[in-house]
Amino acid sequence: MSCAPPGDDGDGWDRIPDEPDGSIRATPTDPRKLREKLRRSGFAYLQRYSASEAHFFELMEKKLRRWEAAGYVALGEASVAGLVGDLTSEFRELGLLDDAGFAASRVASARRKGASRLKIALGLRAKGVDGNLARTAIEEEGTDEMVAALRFCRRRRIGPWRRGERPDRDGLNREIAILARQGFATQLGRAVVLLSLEEAEDKLGAI
Structure with missing residues (x-):
């Protein structure tokens, strides 16, 4: 199942840079608009790169923190965790985040390049992949x-x-x-x- 990013509704949110440049400040009061902005950003990232759930959560959390530091949004700890958690769950249900598939793809690519089991396992751990899932992916790939x-x-x-x-x-x-x-x-x-x-x-x- 695929997911398309929502279109620009003309409220100016698409003009907020992902990397704050110190120019226009905005503090949106509509949580829906913030969720949609974050959703567009997350979708754009996954169109270019694969990610585990944990790594995606970390990336989106950092993005919200950058927006907050630049004065674009005002959020508390619970709001950040909730927003990112909801987005991660949504993208998992849509099939855009799949830790088993992510691990299998990483293992296959690394083995073709001659990576050891240990190096692959450490790399997957660094990306937030569960250890049991990583071991299963390595075993199922099967390279001696x-x-x-x-x-x-x-x-x-x-x-x-x-x-x-x-x-x-x-x-x-x-x-x-x-x-x-x-x-x-x-x-x-x-x-x-x-x-x-x-x-x-x-x-x-x-x-």
Whole structure:
């Protein structure tokens, strides 16, 4: 189901900038107009970006605070939480906010780039995605951790895709450390960097 932003009703609200510029001040007294302004702003954001419910709530709350600081609105704590909470619930019901879909999309994109399970889980947590939901999305995506590490090595041109001859022990340890900083286990990193290019390509080609 889709949601269209309400049109400009001629009251001047659409001329209020999202980033206050210190010019015109306005203090609307009609809560409906404030809700519609916030709704338009939230819809515009979700047309360009995906977001979890928690992250969307945080963004809209910050937007209201900016409007309030600039003198456009006068709100209390309860009003801010209520407005943003109602908008978040509305957009969830409309299908514009879907944490399970958001997590699945993020996991798939990150795995294609060679991200580890740990890095993905931390990234989803930072976006406010529930830990159980994040784990489920990672499990259902199904990419093997070695495959992800190989994809990362291919992007970074290390391990089997390094240029030149295999480095000495110190050089190999540096590559293992790079993988460890990305969240891959040390034992897995060691196994990956010791693969030949042919072996690595065979493993990626088998999926």
